[in-house]
Amino acid sequence: MRALIRCYDALIIGFAVAGAATLAVSTALIVADVLLRNFGLQPLRFASALVEYAMLAATMGGAPWLVRRKGHVAVGSLIEQLPGPAYRTILVSGMILSLGVCAFLGWRAMLLAADAIDRGAVDIRSIDVPGWVAYALLSLGLILCATEFLRLLILGRTALGNQHGSGA
Amino acid sequence: MDWPQAAVLLLGGIVVLMALGVPVAFAFLTINIVGVLVFMGGMAGIDQLVDNASGTVTTFTLVPVPLFMIMGELFFHTGLAMRVFDALDKCLGGVRGRLSYLTVGGGTLFATLSGSSMANTAMLGSLMTPEMLKRGYKKHMIMGPILATGGLAMIIPPSTLAVLLGSLARIDVGALLIAGIVPGLILAVLYVVTIRILIARDPDAAPGYATERASLSEIIRAFAVNVLPMGLIVFSVIGLILLGWATPTESAAFGVLSVVVLAICYRALTWDAIVKSLTESLAVTAMMFLIILGSSTFSQVLAFSGATSGLLSWATSFDVGPHVMLFAMLLTLIVLGMFMDQLSMMMLTLPIFMPLIQSLGLDPIWFGVVMLLALELSLATPPFGMLLFLMVGVGPPGTTLGEVARAAAPYIACTLLLILLLVLVPEIALFLPNLMN
Amino acid sequence: EEIEIKAVTAFPKPVEFAKSFARFVEKANEMGEGVFQINYMGGPEVIPPPQQAQAIRRGVIDMQYGPGTYYLGEMPEVDAWVGSTVSAMEGREKGGFAIMQEVYKEGLGAYLLAHIDTGVDFHIYLTEEPERTADGGVDLTGLKLRSQPIYREFFDTLGATTVSVPVPEVYTALERGVVDGIGWPLVGITDLSWDEFLKYRIDPPFFQTDLAIMMNAEKWAELPEEAREILTKAAIEYEKESYDHYQTVIKETDEAVRADGMQVIDITGDARQAYLDEAFATAWKRLKDSGSAHYDDLRDAYYDR
């Protein structure tokens, strides 16, 4: 069980690291592409398609990790006025709702990915990208968000956090 | 379902969920499911929702947001920012609230390079916030100027939004871009005045610590060593665009590169700085983009339900004079702007607004500028304002949405004042484009 | 009671081609009064263009209008329209439209109603005068052109470098010289004020618009016989009307941009043939490489060079 938890934690952190890496790689790709173009060489055709997909990859790679560190912006000021038990109930309900929504949409995205593979769908950009990629990224990100909400609920870490902020 | 009911269900739903503390992104996803089930119907509608969502952030126009974020973060974590601000302290002496003014000055300069308000705010926020906190600025003196100046990027050319507006509204794009210059600069001046007033009312809001007046040689040295080399960053971003080497989006990557090169020169590029910069950039990027994913699909559900077109035709159905009609149009934009993204707003409203503008005998270029200001305003108005969310991400730790909204309020008043000025004296916007013709 | 047909377009309402669809809607609604009404809901603000074909398949909307290139990945036969040299009316006469109806059914699960707004070709526009080759052609080596999927192979064969630039940034990119030119239809070049910088147009034009109106297959099947007849009649008539309309628009636009100082680089003689051969070959090669079973029939119907 403990090994499983460690694996899972590594997965969430790994996804975030991968998300951050896609941002760094995007920077490098754009620089290389522009330099090649301006030195009269053939630019990297795949660069713009990859960078565009990197935006989705970074979003979905970072989203579950953000759930963990309470980095998704929320309005806390109104319910904070409520008495303790009511405040907690509302927060827990909100998290269960978020969990359900992420799991549901993640499941549908997975079916769409499978359907796209079936149809052999292709997203034609600066290069051809297989049609299932975007759905798969969406599905993975949302399902892991759901499991992260579940983790917070199990651990009882329901309070709205304030870990975001560049000074944090 | 009639449009008022649809509007109440969708708009009311999102407001309630947000008020209940559901994270903004997930609040949108939840309401989207409800809206789809009611208006599109069944699993087919849900699949359409997911399908639509898959394409919302895979676009090149969003790329400057993370890149300028990384640039600002690296600038701070490598210590380059501190060098610059210390040197500027030596040069400027003890002007109270100088970093707030610097934010407006630097942000306005940056607005002449960047076409994206989000990218501009992300850059300013990651760059200025940590330094200002360290130097004892109150939160609202940090966030207000950053958020307000960030929004200038779409008024002062280049501006992707102005280009889209011009093309959708059939306004001469070049003239519209030029028409934004003077109002943008006036807005920057109004921000400076606002900061001055805020400091006068609450001197403790910004530190006025006395720095020792440095000798001239010291000032020159500090400037040459710590400020001048930063010109490389400015060149990488502006220069490459002006030389035609890179598009505004691409130049963001060179901004990052230039900070890396400078940090290497100052022997300040540490692994730790890189990791921290990427971590913070990812945190803000993922937060913002997931909201964009949720909110742009929300705009679509709203449009599909007929709520937006119903509201629009109702608001513009009254037979009134030009100024009242203009007021109704602005109010519509501000209401829609509380919930929708700007591009969707333009696509929805322009087919209705432009014929009205023509029949009222108003100048389309002038209206374009007013509309841009209203769109900029919508970024900073609660409950749904992308710059507000962004500021929570890049602002001081523990910042709440309410604090950001309150910090933004005086600057929103500036924009409203400018709109009023434009109504009274249209030449403010029109004189430059007229000069060109 | 009238049947509601929910329609969405790939273009925002103010764009020229969306206006053409609005004219079709007006015409069809007039003819179908008392039987059906098309409800033109809007454009990309309702459903993003790349997802509209799937929305038709799923039945979320009933009718869609836009370029076929958005679903080129799923239905390579769109290239038969991109590479077509005949009008929609001729294509219909030669049986091409019937084949495409079959293709839409197989590829997208949709009913193809009309192939409208044909007769609009594409040009290469440049900010500077291109080098000419000895035989009178153009040499675009070293020039940077804005790339779009349908042109990418053709621009390669001309020796140009391709750059990805999103539409809102094209204005700045042209102004600053990040790109030296673009490929665009003759109609609509002035819409985004790009003609401020694009001072040269290469003639002859190549390719052709691939704009279609399709419907959800079930919705179509469920319509009463009368509604289907009216819609088909409206579609056939509008194919011709829109073609004629754009012939006038093309003539007017051409005169207007020339009067505004746009230089036309006219490639003539053998070089003209070679230029067109290269252009059209890229579209038909894509279709051939896709392994489509309809390649030969579509080429017979839509290509007469």
Ligand code: NA
């Ligand atoms: Na700008």
Ligand code: NA
């Ligand atoms: Na807003």
